Amino acid sequence: MRRTAGKRLARGWIAGLLLGAATLCIPGVLFSDVAKPQIPSARGEQCVEPVEIMRRDHFDFMKHDRDTTVHEGVRSIKHSLAGCIDCHASRDTGGQFISINAEGQFCQTCHTYAAVKIDCFTCHAAVPATKVSQSP
Amino acid sequence: MLLGAIFAGLFYFATVVFLVGVGARIARYARIPAPLVIPTTPAPTTHAGVCARMFREVVFFESLFKGSKWSWLFGWLFHFGMLIVIAQHLRYFTQPVWSWVMLIQWIGSYASFAMFVGLGGLWARRVLVDRIRYISAPSDHLMLALLLAITGSGLLMKHVAHTDIVLLKAFALGLITLSWQPLPNDLVLLAHLSLVIILMLIFPFSKLLHAPGVFFSPTRNMRDNPREHRHVASWAKDLPKSADSADGA
Numbered sequence: 001m002r003r004t005a006g007k008r009l010a011r012g013w014i015a016g017l018l019l020g021a022a023t024l025c026i027p028g029v030l031f032s033d034v035a036k037p038q039i040p041s042a043r044g045e046q047c048v049e050p051v052e053i054m055r056r057d058h059f060d061f062m063k064h065d066r067d068t069t070v071h072e073g074v075r076s077i078k079h080s081l082a083g084c085i086d087c088h089a090s091r092d093t094g095g096q097f098i099s100i101n102a103e104g105q106f107c108q109t110c111h112t113y114a115a116v117k118i119d120c121f122t123c124h125a126a127v128p129a130t131k132v133s134q135s136p
Numbered sequence: 137m138l139l140g141a142i143f144a145g146l147f148y149f150a151t152v153v154f155l156v157g158v159g160a161r162i163a164r165y166a167r168i169p170a171p172l173v174i175p176t177t178p179a180p181t182t183h184a185g186v187c188a189r190m191f192r193e194v195v196f197f198e199s200l201f202k203g204s205k206w207s208w209l210f211g212w213l214f215h216f217g218m219l220i221v222i223a224q225h226l227r228y229f230t231q232p233v234w235s236w237v238m239l240i241q242w243i244g245s246y247a248s249f250a251m252f253v254g255l256g257g258l259w260a261r262r263v264l265v266d267r268i269r270y271i272s273a274p275s276d277h278l279m280l281a282l283l284l285a286i287t288g289s290g291l292l293m294k295h296v297a298h299t300d301i302v303l304l305k306a307f308a309l310g311l312i313t314l315s316w317q318p319l320p321n322d323l324v325l326l327a328h329l330s331l332v333i334i335l336m337l338i339f340p341f342s343k344l345l346h347a348p349g350v351f352f353s354p355t356r357n358m359r360d361n362p363r364e365h366r367h368v369a370s371w372a373k374d375l376p377k378s379a380d381s382a383d384g385a
Contacts, residue, residue, distance in 0.1 A: 019152045034309040035231045056298040114301050115227040
């Protein structure tokens with residue numbers, strides 16, 4: 001009884017291994033490319049952190065600096081949301097800024113892709129501050 | 137890219153072992169004869185009643201609740217936390233993400249903690265309760281350790297050592313469309329995925345088979361009708377009639 005169970009197990013593993021190896025032989029390039037977010041290009045030279053780091057930790061930076069600003073009153077922070085928007089908000093054909101959380105824009109394109117809700121813009125402006133809107 | 141290809145290969149292998157293994161188990165469970173009517177009474181007398189009982193068993197863990205409140209509490213927390221967390225993970229495999237998967241994202245954060253607490257409680261029970269410790273086999277502890285490590289590495293990624301989930305989703309979509317994509321090179325993520333692969337590989341040979349097994353449990357899926365209908369196992373129908381009278385004599 002034990003031997004047959006062992007044999008069956010071994011047969012299952014061998015079959016699995018062969019099938020797994022067979023799938024590896026299928027060249028991935030034959031198949032269509034997967035959907036990826038189309039991120040609009042930014043203005044400016046360089047982001048405040050390397051792209052690799054920003055993709056993983058941007059929300060921690062923003063939250064940390066929010067606390068620094070709100071609780072301690074420090075306004076000269078490196079990772080400000082306004083800074084993100086200044087470089088990353090796109091303009092429409094008429095030259096007007098598009099909200100950065102609009103569909104297909106810088107924030108939203110990845111956030112929709114990964115199903116992560118953004119709640120920044122229920123309070124914060126989603127377009128760069130212009131001369132007209134700035135207080136004197 | 138190499139990392140992505142290696143993990144893609146491992147995932148395909150694990151999926152095949154998981155599906156074939158569990159399928160073979162279910163086929164075997166379905167063929168096992170049930171010669172006697174042994175539902176745990178009080179038991180329903182109709183098919184609809186059996187369906188209702190099975191529903192309560194699978195969704196609310198009714199018999200566990202009657203048996204042990206602590207096991208029920210931690211077991212239920214773990215299982216339903218896991219259900220929500222697995223559903224939440226569908227965001228990596230659907231593009232565009234299904235609307236109901238979007239809606240449950242926020243619950244997932246809490247559900248993953250429920251999973252962690254549930255598993256911790258179930259393990260504490262195995263260590264702290266004398267009679268449970270006495271009957272616990274190494275596999276009981278190892279399955280809990282494996283599930284706890286999967287949950288723990290997931291929580292770690294969500295709250296401490298983040299990974300690039302956009303790149304990860306591209307990898308996941310690539311898996312299901314057979315187009316390999318690079319995988320973020322983060323240690324916690326690779327540990328999380330490796331542990332899930334191990335789980336898929338040992339599932340068809342482990343105690344976790346209680347998931348399909350509960351539906352084949354005669355004490356749960358039989359009607360209490362031995363007086364109304366004589367129960368004859370399918371293999372017994374082929375026996376010669378004379379055997380009956382010989383027994384009776």
